[in-house]
Amino acid sequence: MPLLFEAIITAETPRDMIGYTLDDHVEGDTIIFECTPPAVGVIMAALAGDLSALARDVLLQTLLFVAAGSGDYELEAEGAGLADRCRTHAQEGFWRLLKIGLTGTAEDAETIADICEYFELGGDKAAFYQAELRDRVRAKTKRGRRRLTL
Numbered sequence: 001m002p003l004l005f006e007a008i009i010t011a012e013t014p015r016d017m018i019g020y021t022l023d024d025h026v027e028g029d030t031i032i033f034e035c036t037p038p039a040v041g042v043i044m045a046a047l048a049g050d051l052s053a054l055a056r057d058v059l060l061q062t063l064l065f066v067a068a069g070s071g072d073y074e075l076e077a078e079g080a081g082l083a084d085r086c087r088t089h090a091q092e093g094f095w096r097l098l099k100i101g102l103t104g105t106a107e108d109a110e111t112i113a114d115i116c117e118y119f120e121l122g123g124d125k126a127a128f129y130q131a132e133l134r135d136r137v138r139a140k141t142k143r144g145r146r147r148l149t150l
Helices: 002-010 036-047 053-073 077-092 094-103 106-119 123-149
Strands: none
Touching (some): 002 036, 002 053, 036 053, 036 077, 053 077, 053 106, 077 094, 094 106, 094 123, 106 123
16 A cells, blocks of 8 residues: 555656556445555645645545545444544644645535535534635635636
8 A cells, every 4th residue: 555655645647646546445435444544644644745736636535535434334333443543533634634625726625624524523613614615615616607607
């Protein structure tokens, strides 16, 4: 897995990622594995760095699939433990995610709002910032529609 992460993190173009994917390594159809919590830690650390938009998108999408799947195992002790560990890594990087969502693209904002919702990154602050991210997406979408109709 280290080579997969390295290839994705250093990718500048889609061609750089040919043959490298986190699908079915970190998660598979939102099913999380034993290696998923440490992988979430690596993703969160990588998001702090200087990434291409492509690499950031791949990492955010992987994190979204993990977040969406983490709740599937809440009833099973082992699965709940995996989900909790993934959630902990995401909570530790909440402000990093928020910065990306507020300064990145509207798609980034929407993905990060979904990640926060799925992981149930709690508290009033998280709810406030989720609303801010969703408002940013709506505003961006309205501007895009307005340009198309002119």
